Amino acid sequence: MNIIKTDVLIIGAGGAGLRAAIAIAELDPSIQVALISKVYPMRSHTVAAEGGAAGVAREDDSFENHFNDTVTGGDWMSDQDAVEFFVHEAPKELTQMEHWGCPWSRKPDGHIAVRPFGGMKVERTWYAADKTGFHMLHTLFQTSLKFPSIQRFDEYYSTDLIVVDGCCRGATAIEMRSGQMHTFSARAVIIATGGAGRIFPFTTNGAIKTGDGMAMAYRAGVALKDMEFIQYHPTGLPGTGILITEGSRGEGGLLVNKDGYRYLQDYDLGPPDPSPRNKAMELGPRDRLSQAFWHEQKKGRTIKTPHGDVVHLDLRHLGEKKINERLPMVRELATAYVGVDPVYEPIPVRPVIHYTMGGIDTDINAATSIDGLFAAGECACVSINGANRLGSNSLTEILVFGARAGQSAVQILAADSPQVDEAAIHEQANAAKARIADLFLASGGGETVSGLRREMNDTMESGAGIYRTDASLRESSAVIKDIRRRFADIELQDKSNVYNTDLIQVLELGAMIDVAQALIISALERKESRGSHQRLDFTERDDKSYLRHSLASFVKGGDPEISYRDVTITRSQPGERVYGGGEQK
Amino acid sequence: MSRRPYIRPVSKVSWWLSQPRYIRYMAREASCIFIGAYSGVLVVGLIRLSQGAAAWGAFLETLQSPVSIAFHLFALAFALYHTTTWFNVTPKAMPLQFGQTPVPGGAIIGAHYLGWILVSGLILFLVGV
Amino acid sequence: MSNRIVELEILRYNPETDEEPKFQTFSVPCAEDWVVLDAINYIKDELDRTLSYRWSCHMAVCGSCGMMINGEPMLSCKSFLRDLPDRIRVEPLTNFPIERDLVVVMDDFMDKLDSVKPFLIPREEKTVDEGEFLQTPAQLSKFKQYTLCINCTLCYAACPQYAHNEGFVGPAALALAHRYNLDSRDVGRSARADVVASNAGIWECSFVGACSEVCPHGVDPAAAIQQTKIASSVDYFRDMLIPGRRS
Ligand SMILES: Cc1cc2nc3c(=O)[nH]c(=O)nc-3n(C[C@H](O)[C@H](O)[C@H](O)COP(=O)(O)OP(=O)(O)OC[C@H]3O[C@@H](n4cnc5c(N)ncnc54)[C@H](O)[C@@H]3O)c2cc1C
Ligand code: FES
Numbered sequence: 038m039n040i041i042k043t044d045v046l047i048i049g050a051g052g053a054g055l056r057a058a059i060a061i062a063e064l065d066p067s068i069q070v071a072l073i074s075k076v077y078p079m080r081s082h083t084v085a086a087e088g089g090a091a092g093v094a095r096e097d098d099s100f101e102n103h104f105n106d107t108v109t110g111g112d113w114m115s116d117q118d119a120v121e122f123f124v125h126e127a128p129k130e131l132t133q134m135e136h137w138g139c140p141w142s143r144k145p146d147g148h149i150a151v152r153p154f155g156g157m158k159v160e161r162t163w164y165a166a167d168k169t170g171f172h173m174l175h176t177l178f179q180t181s182l183k184f185p186s187i188q189r190f191d192e193y194y195s196t197d198l199i200v201v202d203g204c205c206r207g208a209t210a211i212e213m214r215s216g217q218m219h220t221f222s223a224r225a226v227i228i229a230t231g232g233a234g235r236i237f238p239f240t241t242n243g244a245i246k247t248g249d250g251m252a253m254a255y256r257a258g259v260a261l262k263d264m265e266f267i268q269y270h271p272t273g274l275p276g277t278g279i280l281i282t283e284g285s286r287g288e289g290g291l292l293v294n295k296d297g298y299r300y301l302q303d304y305d306l307g308p309p310d311p312s313p314r315n316k317a318m319e320l321g322p323r324d325r326l327s328q329a330f331w332h333e334q335k336k337g338r339t340i341k342t343p344h345g346d347v348v349h350l351d352l353r354h355l356g357e358k359k360i361n362e363r364l365p366m367v368r369e370l371a372t373a374y375v376g377v378d379p380v381y382e383p384i385p386v387r388p389v390i391h392y393t394m395g396g397i398d399t400d401i402n403a404a405t406s407i408d409g410l411f412a413a414g415e416c417a418c419v420s421i422n423g424a425n426r427l428g429s430n431s432l433t434e435i436l437v438f439g440a441r442a443g444q445s446a447v448q449i450l451a452a453d454s455p456q457v458d459e460a461a462i463h464e465q466a467n468a469a470k471a472r473i474a475d476l477f478l479a480s481g482g483g484e485t486v487s488g489l490r491r492e493m494n495d496t497m498e499s500g501a502g503i504y505r506t507d508a509s510l511r512e513s514s515a516v517i518k519d520i521r522r523r524f525a526d527i528e529l530q531d532k533s534n535v536y537n538t539d540l541i542q543v544l545e546l547g548a549m550i551d552v553a554q555a556l557i558i559s560a561l562e563r564k565e566s567r568g569s570h571q572r573l574d575f576t577e578r579d580d581k582s583y584l585r586h587s588l589a590s591f592v593k594g595g596d597p598e599i600s601y602r603d604v605t606i607t608r609s610q611p612g613e614r615v616y617g618g619g620e621q622k
Numbered sequence: 623m624s625r626r627p628y629i630r631p632v633s634k635v636s637w638w639l640s641q642p643r644y645i646r647y648m649a650r651e652a653s654c655i656f657i658g659a660y661s662g663v664l665v666v667g668l669i670r671l672s673q674g675a676a677a678w679g680a681f682l683e684t685l686q687s688p689v690s691i692a693f694h695l696f697a698l699a700f701a702l703y704h705t706t707t708w709f710n711v712t713p714k715a716m717p718l719q720f721g722q723t724p725v726p727g728g729a730i731i732g733a734h735y736l737g738w739i740l741v742s743g744l745i746l747f748l749v750g751v
Numbered sequence: 752m753s754n755r756i757v758e759l760e761i762l763r764y765n766p767e768t769d770e771e772p773k774f775q776t777f778s779v780p781c782a783e784d785w786v787v788l789d790a791i792n793y794i795k796d797e798l799d800r801t802l803s804y805r806w807s808c809h810m811a812v813c814g815s816c817g818m819m820i821n822g823e824p825m826l827s828c829k830s831f832l833r834d835l836p837d838r839i840r841v842e843p844l845t846n847f848p849i850e851r852d853l854v855v856v857m858d859d860f861m862d863k864l865d866s867v868k869p870f871l872i873p874r875e876e877k878t879v880d881e882g883e884f885l886q887t888p889a890q891l892s893k894f895k896q897y898t899l900c901i902n903c904t905l906c907y908a909a910c911p912q913y914a915h916n917e918g919f920v921g922p923a924a925l926a927l928a929h930r931y932n933l934d935s936r937d938v939g940r941s942a943r944a945d946v947v948a949s950n951a952g953i954w955e956c957s958f959v960g961a962c963s964e965v966c967p968h969g970v971d972p973a974a975a976i977q978q979t980k981i982a983s984s985v986d987y988f989r990d991m992l993i994p995g996r997r998s
Contacts (some may be wrong), residue, residue: 076805077857079902080813138871138934140891140898147885171812172898179869179927191861214850215624245808276784279810370810373829374784487796530800533767535625536851539800620786626766627848627856632914641822644911647959711960714974722889725982 039219040462043071043188045446046207046223048195048250050074051081052170053414053442054229055177056130060443062184068450071221073190073210075245075541078178082231082243083435087151087282087366089162090432092127096150098159100124107430110322111394111423112155113584114263116605119401119419123430124439128452130436131163139176140165142363152363153287153315153544154429156322158614160315167282167366170432193219193221194541195249197469198226198257198410201461203562205410208253209469211543216534218473220466222457225409225446228254228397229439232415233576234267235388235545236553238494241273241280250416251457252548254397255555259405260600262418263562264552266396269503271326273389274375275344281367281386283428283448286319288363290352292326293383294338300348304329306617317617324425324569325616327388331503351367351385356380388503392431394422394569395559398588401440407448413442420586426570476543482526486542489520489527493546493553494579496520501557506573510561514596517554524550555589562599563587580611650707653700658699709734757781757832759790761802762842764849772849774840779991788816788827791853804830804853811967814901817908818853819843824905824965846907846917853974860904863920866946867928872939890935897930897975899968906962906972912955919955920946922962929975932982939984948983956980 045061047054058072074081093103105212108115131149135141141149142164154162166171181187186442193210199220200206207222230250234242252446252596255261271292272281286292289312299318302309306321306329313319319326330348333339339346352360352367360368364379371377371384396418403411403419421434492609493516499514524547531539565579566572585601592598638644670681684690712734713727757779764772777798780788795802804827806816813830818827819842821835832839847855861973877884906922913919928947932940946952956976963973 053924076807076813076815076859077902080805080807080815082807082813084901085808085810129879132879132883135875136871136873136879138931138936140895141883143886143888143891147886147887149883168899170811171901175898175902180871182865182868183870191857217624243809243813245807277809366812373811485796485800487800531803533765533801533851535766536803536854538795538803552894554754594815624767625843625850626849628764628766629848630772630845632846634915637911637914643961643963643964644959645959647911653955711958711973711977714963714971715977717974717978719889719893722892724892 039092041221043223044069045225046221047072047227049229050078051231052083053439055181056436056439057227057443058187060440062186064447066186070187073193075194077191082246083170083174087167088284089164089169089429091162091429092131093161098161102158106157110427114423115421117607118605120421123421126437127433137176137180155283155320156427167284187233198253199462199465200257201458204408209466218470227442228412229414230416232393233552234390234551237497239278240390247545247549248552249548252551255591260398260590261555262398262586264556265563266424268392268393269327269388270391271388272386275342275347277374278389279370285367290350292319293349294333295340300333308618319549320391321616330388347385348388350386351383352379369409394426402445411442413438469498480528482528484523484526486546490546493520504571504573521550559587559589653704656700657695755781756839759839763852785832786828787830799855803851814903817903824908825963826967828948846908846914863924867924868943869927871937874938884936894930894933900970905965909965918951920952926972926975929979953979
């Protein structure tokens with residue numbers, strides 16, 4: 038088998054992976070970086086992020102504010118040492134992006150502009166119109182071209198990590214255009230493979246967000262942390278799940294039910310100021326807004342459409358000029374995909390799966406429990422997002438912890454001996470290769486990827502959606518187990534080597550099943566309601582038993598084992614999450 | 623077992639017939655042939671003028687033939703087409719911006735037409751029409 | 752689902768079994784609000800799992816899903832069936848080698864993108880602690896349009912110059928170079944000129960304008976190229992007339 042030797046292997050070339058690669062190249066140009074991605078870097082899903090990236094920028098703001106908003110927003114599940122580090126690094130990283138050319142929107146005096154975002158006390162969201170992720174990703178990608186030490190392997194699908202004597206030594210990957218399996222031998226590996234929204238049927242996440250990296254780390258022995266916390270974004274377009282950014286509410290958009298009533302005031306989010314004050318009404322946190330929708334729906338106050346119930350997001354009062362300047366993409370998307378021009382009509386929206394707060398368990402240095410293995414970005418759980426991520430924190434997170442992962446990798450290279458046990462690497466690579474070869478040979482099972490994927494999607498939505506119960510989760514757990522069993526009966530229809538997307542989809546489904554199962558069992562075991570994890574049978578937050586991270590460890594052929602670790606609390610003791618008029622300004 | 627990228631043939635001769643926008647482009651480019659030919663006629667006229675009154679008279683005579691008139695109408699049509707197509711793309715090649723507001727394309731195109739009319743008027747004035 | 756049946760004629764090519772590409776027709780029951788990509792996904796999921804194509808975001812921003820749809824380069828996730836007839840011909844983007852089915856080889860484009868030095872070459876060095884470079888909204892709006900390219904390569908598929916001369920740097924890459932050249936923070940124009948102002952660069956363009964017509968985000972690469980031509984001609988004459996300007 039073809040062996041590619043490098044110093045640091047980065048799996049994933051989205052915002053986090055690119056940032057890590059650049060950090061390493063800047064620190065030491067003699068370190069070889071292999072950057073692999075299953076799509077061309079600029080296709081990574083960071084490209085879809087619209088609203089902005091949070092970092093303290095204004096005189097009247099402070100690190101403490103950003104810290105408090107993040108910790109409260111996360112319902113005290115965030116590790117406070119990580120949040121502390123994060124809020125201090127945030128403005129530096131965003132300024133660094135500016136130095137690399139990111140076209141941030143500006144104030145008339147030429148300084149960068151910030152906009153309000155949900156759950157943030159002071160305006161601190163840096164934005165590039167409403168294509169922030171797009172501009173960040175392209176800026177990072179283009180900047181990465183400066184560095185000859187970064188060698189890219191585009192359209193390589195990574196399948197397995199190679200772990201020798203408790204040390205991560207590389208990974209295997211399929212070169213999609215030839216079907217060839219390559220072994221990457223490295224002294225440090227960074228996983229930056231993004232989220233796993235695709236385990237649900239209705240999501241803002243692109244087709245590539247299948248949790249591959251989470252599953253790779255999980256199977257290799259790293260726990261998945263806080264997987265039960267998955268974020269519904271309150272405003273997705275019905276049918277496609279395309280996101281209408283929170284920036285639209287930051288600019289003054291209003292949410293109304295079928296009677297034209299701003300229903301959020303009924304859910305402790307008022308008062309209904311004509312243009313909402315920060316952290317109130319439409320600028321409340323996402324979990325609360327999505328839950329409010331669910332209750333409105335139960336009360337029959339939502340609007341029926343062929344693609345499910347919706348409420349209306351009204352931007353008309355902003356006027357054409359402001360919409361064109363600040364929210365051009367929202368206008369483009371709504372006009373194209375639901376035939377509604379927000380200048381003249383309200384946009385139909387409903388909650389949609391958006392972000393995985395949980396992920397690969399890492400410490401504040403992006404290190405995992407396996408030596409030499411790091412993770413950053415949406416695939417990782419540091420954790421700054423706790424039980425509910427605040428909008429615009431994750432674009433900053435991919436920069437802060439992407440860079441951090443790069444720095445940590447460089448540090449261990451210095452400490453680590455360059456000796457590697459090549460025989461052991463070969464052996465594991467061959468095992469990975471054999472697993473793929475088996476897939477080609479399997480026949481007669483009759484199961485298809487699309488069929489199983491649909492069943493998995495459906496059970497995730499019905500059992501592990503906005504509100505969960507013991508019964509719903511048990512049911513989903515049983516369905517997933519059944520799907521896992523039948524997964525072995527999948528028969529590849531496509532047996533060719535070149536660009537075999539049937540094969541890739543089977544591998545992605547395998548990853549999603551693992552991640553889905555970890556999510557369900559973690560949710561089943563968390564018998565409380567906190568942030569985005571809401572149980573109808575345990576409606577209160579229970580700090581005594583559950584102010585702890587859940588850690589799901591892989592068990593071959595069975596349910597994951599769940600253990601717990603205390604949340605790191607430095608200065609903010611758990612309190613009540615108060616939004617709206619209850620918050621002292 | 624492996625890669626064999628397929629390259630589709632492209633016709634060197636008829637490619638421009640495959641798309642209306644390529645045909646429009648070729649028409650724009652082809653229009654310069656008539657403009658070139660018309661310049662040729664003007665040059666011949668100059669030579670004739672230098673050869674004396676008789677030659678010049680004969681030249682004027684030829685200009686009045688139906689073939690010549692048809693040619694001139696054609697050349698005029700293509701010249702107009704050539705001019706408008708190029709005027710219409712000027713906002714792309716020479717965008718203007720005042721502060722944050724870009725000057726609308728229509729204004730830039732309009733300015734070109736205005737310039738054209740003024741220059742034509744000036745020439746007509748100079749030759750004493 | 753509605754009962755509109757759309758016939759998709761898809762150009763198929765499997766390098767391991769086919770001598771050359773050929774069309775295969777699928778009948779797809781389609782919903783009113785579908786885009787072509789939805790119909791193709793239906794084929795993949797329900798009719799033929801061997802069909803290969805690229806896609807991810809389904810919101811016209813990742814740039815993966817460009818295809819020829821009835822002869823026109825388009826993003827399949829933004830091509831609504833309601834605007835198309837009941838018979839739709841889908842082919843891989845023209846002017847690129849076909850890897851397999853609707854997947855084309857992107858190497859040449861990636862190399863060209865790289866060749867124009869598409870990154871900020873700053874006017875002054877500044878540390879992060881010194882804060883951001885100032886840039887007024889007016890300065891930003893000068894180049895903003897050219898930052899919107901999603902690298903979908905529809906413009907390369909539309910460009911007859913690229914079809915006949917694959918050395919041509921091409922619309923998207925030249926527009927991106929222009930984006931940085933226009934940026935008030937950048938001084939890289941002369942560093943980019945070797946490629947941009949070469950014979951394979953802007954001067955290869957005869958201003959067909961097809962690139963701008965097919966661009967899904969209104970980037971207008973043709974405009975970028977013409978502007979670069981003017982700027983680079985001005986440079987040339989200045990260099991000639993002012994002695995010692997070019998060292
Ligand atoms: C529609 C939308 C809007 C958003 N808006 C905002 C916002 O306004 N503000 C904000 O802060 N956050 C926002 N987010 C969240 C934020 O964009 C993401 O969390 C973040 O971009 C994730 O970046 P990443 O680098 O971790 O992953 P990604 O950008 O998803 O990149 C993952 C990379 O991993 C690669 N990869 C995956 N699996 C494999 C494999 N098996 N082998 C090889 N490579 C692999 C992929 O090819 C890709 O390159 C939004 C998210 C969505 C979906
Ligand atoms: S799927 Fe991303 S652009 Fe079409």
